[in-house]
Amino acid sequence: MLISFCIITIGDKPEKTKLCIKSIHRNFNNTDDYEIILVGNNIDQFKNENVKLVEDIEKKEFLGARKNIGTKNSKGDVLVHCDDDVIFPPDWYSRFKEYDKNNPDWKILGNKFLLPDGGRHWDRATYYPQHVMVPYDYESDTDTFYQSGGFSICKRELLEQISWDDNIPYYGMFKGFKHNEDVDFAIRLKEAGIPIHFDKENTVWHYDHSYHSNGFTCNKKQNQDKLENSCLDFLILIKSL
Numbered sequence: 001m002l003i004s005f006c007i008i009t010i011g012d013k014p015e016k017t018k019l020c021i022k023s024i025h026r027n028f029n030n031t032d033d034y035e036i037i038l039v040g041n042n043i044d045q046f047k048n049e050n051v052k053l054v055e056d057i058e059k060k061e062f063l064g065a066r067k068n069i070g071t072k073n074s075k076g077d078v079l080v081h082c083d084d085d086v087i088f089p090p091d092w093y094s095r096f097k098e099y100d101k102n103n104p105d106w107k108i109l110g111n112k113f114l115l116p117d118g119g120r121h122w123d124r125a126t127y128y129p130q131h132v133m134v135p136y137d138y139e140s141d142t143d144t145f146y147q148s149g150g151f152s153i154c155k156r157e158l159l160e161q162i163s164w165d166d167n168i169p170y171y172g173m174f175k176g177f178k179h180n181e182d183v184d185f186a187i188r189l190k191e192a193g194i195p196i197h198f199d200k201e202n203t204v205w206h207y208d209h210s211y212h213s214n215g216f217t218c219n220k221k222q223n224q225d226k227l228e229n230s231c232l233d234f235l236i237l238i239k240s241l
Contacts, residue, residue, distance in 0.1 A: 001077050001100075003034045003093075006070025007051075008063060009084035011042025016085040016207050021049045022241050027093035034093075039070045040084075063149060064164030064181040071159050079159060082151045087205040089237055095202040096153070106197040108189065109153040112136070114205050118231035119213030121206040122148040124198060127183050132216045140196040147196050149182030151204055162188050205234055 005024050009017055021036060028034050036051040041060060043053045054073050056066060067081045092111075099109070113123035125133045128144040138145065149164075168181040179187065189196060209228045212221050230238075 001033070002075060003078045003080060004070075004074035004076030005034065005036045005080045005082070006067065006074060007036065007038050007082055007084050007086075008066045008070065009038060009040035009043065010060060011040060011045060013085055014045050017046065018049060019207065019238070019241050020082075020084055020086050020088075021046070021051060023088040023090075023237075025050065026090055026241070027088055035074065035076060037070050037074050038084075039066050039073070061169045062166060063170050064168050064185070065166040067149075067164045068166060071156075071163065077156055078153060079156060080151075080153050081149075082204070083206070085207040086151055087207050087237060087241075089203060089205070090240070092202060092204065095199070099199045099202065103197065107155050107158040107194055108147075109197045109199060110147045111151065111153075111199055112203040113148060113151050114203060114234075115211055115213060115218070116205065116207060116209055116228070116230040116234045117212075118233065119211075120215060120218065121150065121208075121211060121213065122218050123151075124148075127179070133213075133218070136198060136200040140198075141190065143190075145190075145196070146183045146186035147198075149180070149185070150206065158194065162192060162194070205237065207238075 007020060024036055037054060038046055038051045039054045039056055043055060047053060054069060056069055070081060071079055110123055113121045115121050120133055124136060124138055124147060126144045127146055164181050165184050168177050168184060169175050172180050210220055211218050
């Protein structure tokens with residue numbers, strides 16, 4: 001099984017992106033098991049990170065389009081699409097293999113998506129009538145359920161059937177579109193009868209101290225309240241990279 005990690009970036013937080021890349025490399029002993037594709041702009045600064053660079057300036061505002069570009073430039077049977085500040089713990093790959101072995105029928109999969117302070121970032125949620133996060137065991141066939149676009153694992157066979165919409169910009173709901181790209185994707189998965197699986201025993205981290213979660217929502221902190229606060233697990237992880 002070859003896993004392709006498709007990272008979307010505008011190159012504005014290089015130190016975090018390099019940690020993201022390093023955390024992926026550390027999960028593997030064999031370079032034949034994975035590849036990393038970096039899609040975006042200002043990416044020459046990552047040319048020494050053992051990744052494939054796909055320069056793309058034209059689609060800067062279109063996350064779905066950039067994810068599709070990552071898919072087209074990858075070779076993996078499994079594709080991980082993520083933001084450029086996602087950090088993978090060292091046991092992520094071994095845990096993924098265990099889930100895949102025990103649940104071979106999955107097509108799209110999520111993991112816990114945590115903030116540095118240990119709170120939940122948007123992972124499993126509903127978008128209507130309230131935009132709130134739901135329990136990890138929540139059934140994905142519920143009408144308004146979706147999974148955050150910040151991190152997802154998909155089999156290539158799924159993305160050959162259903163891909164992200166190229167035309168929805170970042171925060172599309174505020175720009176005249178009915179839904180953001182991740183909600184639109186979830187709706188089309190539901191229409192095709194494809195469940196969104198979830199491994200609550202596996203975790204990735206969103207290295208962004210500007211968010212705060214109360215367990216139901218996750219929002220930007222006020223400017224005066226961006227003090228960094230990290231839980232012990234995250235501190236140990238970052239210091240080990």
